[in-house]
Amino acid sequence: RTVFLTGATGFIAQNIVKTLIESDYNVVGTVRTEAKGDHLTKLLNSEKFKYEIVPDISVDGAFDEALSKHPEATVLLHTASPFFYDTTDPENDLVLPAIRGTKNIMKAVTKFGKNIERFVITSSDAAIYSAEDEQDATKSFDELSWNNITYEESLTDGVTAYYGAKSFAEKAAWEYIEKNPGFPALTAVNPVYVFGPQAFDSEVKDVLNVSNELINSLINLGPNDKFEIDKGGFVDVRDVAKAHVLAFEKEETIGKRLFLTNGQFSSQMMIDIINENFPELKGKIPVGEPGTGPEHIKSLGRVDNSKTKQLLGFEFSSLDKIVVDTIKQVLAKKSK
Ligand code: NDP
Known part of the structure; x- marks a missing residue:
């Protein structure tokens, strides 16, 4: 089977690609430049990895050409999204690329992903609670909780914008499948802070x-x-990588949000x-x-992610x- 993965050079994504290849999947990863693609190819040193160049996920039709070249792909993992807090232009640096990147990859799947059966979006705990609510001991959260911050509110600063961006992008994904009933089955992965070794x-x-x-x-x-x-919250990047694989391998994860935290x-x-x-x-x-x-x-x-732990069935x-x-x-x- 071939997995098409966006943002292959990222910290989490490199760990996912490594896990996929170890599990005998072929991977087509999108990267921003040829230099980045060649670098990752060298590190992975495997015939199972190929890359396509997508310089900016937020441009209309960003993924069309890359995905159209890979009709063999049956799984789509969307991990590419800006992750930083330091910006003077939160809307253009964080919020818009996150939303547009998600819509662009979903539109590309509708147009060119005729064999895609499963679509997994790397969301975040930032889509589960706001930065403020996360720090509020009177509140409780689980897989069904949502950060309901408004677009206007999200533009205050980099941290708030990142939290907003992730919640708007994940909401856009669920709305897209509602409006497009033939779309492949969707699963969201919502990790808290991801720590652990670089893949290389x-x-x-x-x-x-x-x-x-x-x-x-x-x-x-x-x-x-x-x-x-x-x-x-904390979770190990190696567990996050494993969870992305189980997210599309298992039937029980369809339509679910996997809240990844171990404390x-x-x-x-x-x-x-x-x-x-x-x-x-x-x-x-x-x-x-x-x-x-x-x-x-x-x-x-x-926080309570017992449903996720039960679905995934491994120890974090x-x-x-x-x-x-x-x-x-x-x-x-x-x-x-
Ligand atoms: P990284 O910054 O390491 O990875 C982000 C990836 O997205 C990189 O490959 C980056 O490319 C790519 N990217 C970002 N913006 C664009 C753009 N406009 N056009 C094309 N590519 C782009 O972060 P992580 O690995 O930590 O994060 C990966 C995903 O996981 C993100 O969706 C993030 O929101 C989510 N996440 C991360 C958590 C964490 O604690 N690390 C927690 C919860 C969710 P390049 O490097 O070339 O810029």
Whole structure:
């Protein structure tokens, strides 16, 4: 079987492609430039991977040519979407590309994806709750919850816009299948903060992708530096990759949202794990206030993803394993 995947160079996507190839799927990935495609091809080193160039997902008809060349594709994974918070133009940098990218790939499937049977969209917990509600301990969320932020509200700043963008894009996908009854079966994957190793050691850069940089930035601090306490949900990128595969392999996931989380973290928990597991960093990085992490996360909204865990049927990795594996890979790169 052939899987057509958008945004193949991304942190999560590279892990998905690796998992797909290990499971014997052929993959056609979209990338923005030939240089990026050639780079990924070299890393994957597999005949099972091919790429097509799609420079900008938000341009009308962006995917038409790429998808029309691959009638053999039976599965579509849409992961490409801007993920950063730092912008002075949230509407054009985050909101519009997320919505247009989703509509463009769905229209391309209608026109050219005649053999596509399953469509999986990489959504986010940002489509489940707003940035504000996520931090509200009186609220509870599950697979059926929605971030109902308005378009106007979403344009306030980068973080709010990212949350809005993901909820508008996922809503656009469900609306599209309602209006187009012949469309392939849709499943959404809604991860919380995704952490864990890059699919390839060589992809470790001084600054990592947005989510992993929350961990990486901690080891770049000096022993007396203060750090901001970030908190939220966590899940391992390797579990997220596995969930994308099960999302289209299983029948029971059709029409569902898979809320991927294995609990909540605070930066203090991460620094505690790093200090406990990497003696070589002791005294070089902050300790903060060890053991206070569980106190921090009491202020977060409650989440229940038991339906998702039951549907997927595998155990998610612990925060300890995720942080240790992420830092190990970073330190190995630094020692080279
Ligand atoms: P990355 O930034 O690593 O990947 C994003 C991918 O989308 C890249 O391949 C990027 O290409 C591509 N892309 C972005 N904008 C455009 C555009 N306008 N035109 C063409 N390609 C574009 O992020 P992640 O891997 O972390 O995120 C992947 C998906 O997962 C996103 O949909 C994100 O919203 C979602 N997600 C991520 C979470 C996380 O914690 N990491 C949590 C929940 C959801 P290029 O690199 O060339 O710019």
